[in-house]
Amino acid sequence: VAGAVAPGRAPEPPPATGFDAVRVWEQRLADTPVRGQVALADPGYVAAVAQLVGERRRAGLYLGKYSVRQEKVLYVDDVGPWRIAIVALALTDPSPSSWTHASATFVAPRGSDAATLTRMEALRGYGDGLEPFYHVELSDVGTMTATVALAPAGCTVSSAAWPELNRWQAEPTGSFLTRDAASARPEWWRVECGGMLREQMPAPYDTGVLSVTTKVVDQEMLTARGTPDRRYAQETLTSVRNGGVLLSGMPRLVWGGRVAWPDGEAKGRRGITTVAAAPHAFGGWYGEVSIRYDDDQQGLGNGFFSSENPADPHATVAVRFESERSGVLVIAPEGAVSVRAVVGGSTVAEAPVADDAAVLTVADPAAAAYEALDRDGRVVGRTRIEAPPVVAATPGWSAL
Known part of the structure; x- marks a missing residue:
């Protein structure tokens, strides 16, 4: 009989998911098995x-x-100046x-005995779970000093140097990796088990790449459109830069005013x-619209995505002030004197350009095309509000 189970044999349970x-x-x-030299x-x-x-x-110590x-x-080993136990x-x-499982990480000076490594003072952190790719990062005055990342036996941990991310190399340690101050680099990690990608992430420490220095801010103030405020320019550039190696290059100041x-x-x-x-490590540009009111220090922020470089002075850029509102800032290219929003071939909003930009109110901002026009009425730039690309989901750890 189709679907029958042989006597004495229970049906195989379905593979675990979620x-x-x-x-x-x-x-x-x-x-x-425990790892570490x-x-x-x-x-x-x-x-x-x-x-x-x-x-x-x-005994109630911790x-x-x-x-x-x-x-x-x-795991137990010496990494950088520390002896680490996970x-x-x-x-x-x-x-x-x-x-x-719960998890705990103990850290003591390199070479410490077991009693020192398990003191209350050595308990660096703990958690209510044990993530399948468990990693811990240690730093001193903002500088990474040691990192350990563990995956289950049989998995392969690989790394790729930033920003190219096109040459993945398996770690010589196999299913785990370590970094100290000397070996740390801007990079991404990935874990593969059973021929399937389980996790991919930027290394969770900051090596200082893409630093927003005074020189960087000075240069961006010269090339940005509008009349940006230097203090807020630095704040916003730094905020965008905090994506670290999620980025592939320096943040750019697009407009201020x-x-x-x-x-x-x-x-x-x-x-x-x-x-x-x-620019994002896997394509496109991710940005931020930062707003500061005159009458207090509070403000708003909203993110946006662009497939092209919005800092290009020839680019027309449209960004929303708030994701659920109808206000749109259109940053115009050189030579534009007005901008308009067009839906279905009809103009639904228009405004003159001042300080390289204009503000429009559009009922459905995502449905409109935004055009910049010169003084003769010719279209000199066109754009839309873009949504970030949808990244194909992988089962990750939610499948066997």
Whole structure:
């Protein structure tokens, strides 16, 4: 009979998906043999760390919020100036909708004994779960000093140098990686398990690339359109730059100037608007519209995407002041004297250009084309409000 199950054999359960699959990967990481040269060279040291963490936890020194059936050391080694231990705490009775492990990271000076490494002062951080790609970053006065990232056994951790990101190399350590101050670089990481991409991310530390220096701000003030305010220009450039290696180049100042807001909570208020953007590592430009009111220090901010360089002086740029409002700032190219919004071949809004820009109120900003016209009425620039490209989703850790 079709679909029948042989006597004595239960049907195979379907593969876990969603958070159930994440918990399977969590368990695989917890079951991975301990890593790190110190750990491999001295199993007794690893046992002492596990024992001391358990004893001190039960004594109420730390991690007392967890009911734990086992402490499992996942990593012990010296990285940079530190000795680092990463410990998984197998929970006694986790609920079906929660993590099965908590996690803790202990940090002490390089070469420390197990007692020193497991002191209260050495507990650098802990969490209610154990992410399948678990990573910890240590820094001193803003400079990264050590990083460790662990994936389950059988997975491959690779890295690619920024900004090209076109040559991925498997880490010599296989399913984990380490970096210290000497080996840190602007880069991205990825984890592949079972032939499937599970995670891809920029390295979670800042190496100082793309710094917004005084010289950078000076140059951007010279090339930007409008009349930007230097203080707010630096703030906005720095905010955009905080994307770090999500970017592929320096942030650019697009426009700055004074604006009266046409709608929303800020209707009728005046202040300074600053627009900046930076090229993204995987294409296009991501930017920010920063607004500061004259009558207080509060303001608004809104993001935008452009497939082309919005800082090009020949580009026509349209950005929304607020994502749910109808106010649109149109930044015009040289020679433009007016701008208009066109929907279905009909002009629905128009305004003269002043200070290289104009403000329009458009009922559905995303539906309009925005045109810049010269004094003879010729169209010298055209654009639309763009949505960021949809990145194809991968199952990640939510599939086996």
